[in-house]
Amino acid sequence: xxxxxxxxxxxxxxxxxxxxxxxxxxxxxxxxxxxxxxxxxxxxxxxxxxxxxxxxxxxxxxxxxxxxxxxxxxxxxxxxxxxxxxxxxxxxxxxxxxxxxxxxxxxxxxxxxxxxxxxxxxxxxxxxxxxxxxxxxxxxxxxxxxxxxxxxxxxxxxxxxxxxxxxxxxxxxxxxxxxxxxxxxxxxxxxxxxxxxxxxxxxxxxxxxxxxxxxxxxxxxxxxxxxxxxxxxxxxxxxxxxxxxxxxxxxxxxxxxxxxxxxxxxxxxxxxxxxxxxxxxxxxxx
Numbered sequence: 001x002x003x004x005x006x007x008x009x010x011x012x013x014x015x016x017x018x019x020x021x022x023x024x025x026x027x028x029x030x031x032x033x034x035x036x037x038x039x040x041x042x043x044x045x046x047x048x049x050x051x052x053x054x055x056x057x058x059x060x061x062x063x064x065x066x067x068x069x070x071x072x073x074x075x076x077x078x079x080x081x082x083x084x085x086x087x088x089x090x091x092x093x094x095x096x097x098x099x100x101x102x103x104x105x106x107x108x109x110x111x112x113x114x115x116x117x118x119x120x121x122x123x124x125x126x127x128x129x130x131x132x133x134x135x136x137x138x139x140x141x142x143x144x145x146x147x148x149x150x151x152x153x154x155x156x157x158x159x160x161x162x163x164x165x166x167x168x169x170x171x172x173x174x175x176x177x178x179x180x181x182x183x184x185x186x187x188x189x190x191x192x193x194x195x196x197x198x199x200x201x202x203x204x205x206x207x208x209x210x211x212x213x214x215x216x217x218x219x220x221x222x223x224x225x226x227x228x229x230x231x232x233x234x235x236x237x238x239x240x241x242x243x244x245x246x247x248x249x250x251x252x253x254x255x256x257x258x259x260x261x262x263x264x265x266x267x268x269x270x271x272x273x274x275x276x277x278x279x280x281x282x283x284x285x286x
């Protein structure tokens with residue numbers, strides 16, 4: 001007697017669809033370390049040129065990094081900024097809002113971090129917290145969520161009209177690779193701080209976060225500030241791809257100054273250095 005297949009509910013069918021969408025059936029396309037480092041060095045040189053162009057032209061640039069937990073946002077931001085001046089390119093990674101901030105207009109805590117002329121701000125998560133973690137975890141009510149979906153596109157259009165260059169990246173990752181990275185964070189003491197209770201919750205709510213992301217895209221993937229999706233399954237490739245794309249989004253010129261000839265140092269006449277034993281040096285452990 002054959003087994004009679006039970007008909008799946010719409011919710012079950014939707015969960016099955018999302019599992020299929022996020023399960024990888026092909027091997028990851030990796031990149032050799034030497035090739036990665038050579039490509040990264042070239043791209044970081046171009047980032048320095050872009051930085052000088054932003055400073056020279058007094059551009060105002062906002063780059064938003066959103067996506068799955070452990071999808072590689074932080075690593076990409078680090079590679080973008082590690083050769084740049086913190087006075088021009090700065091990272092904003094806000095903690096949970098305070099009691100006072102919870103009573104403010106939702107976008108208010110983010111506005112104070114927007115760039116002035118000659119600056120680039122990279123948001124490691126942003127106002128899209130409301131469409132993601134706050135929505136899924138119940139940190140905001142339905143009315144607050146719906147108001148965000150209505151006002152966010154207009155807020156971003158206003159930023160663009162004011163002269164801000166707004167670039168939004170969503171880092172995507174399959175659930176198998178996310179699980180592997182979570183396990184690695186548990187094993188490595190220097191990465192264990194990255195695995196929070198919120199990460200564990202997101203691990204058990206994959207489908208809910210997928211649905212929240214789809215709904216967010218349907219409202220906020222606007223012409224003036226579209227979403228750009230980054231395949232984050234291979235970290236090194238994702239970093240190179242996102243830097244390459246960022247460079248393509250702003251037309252810049254090479255303002256690298258001509259090499260400077262250093263004159264010889266003048267002789268130290270009339271200066272006597274105090275005895276070294278009068279200063280407190282740190283222990284030479286290494």
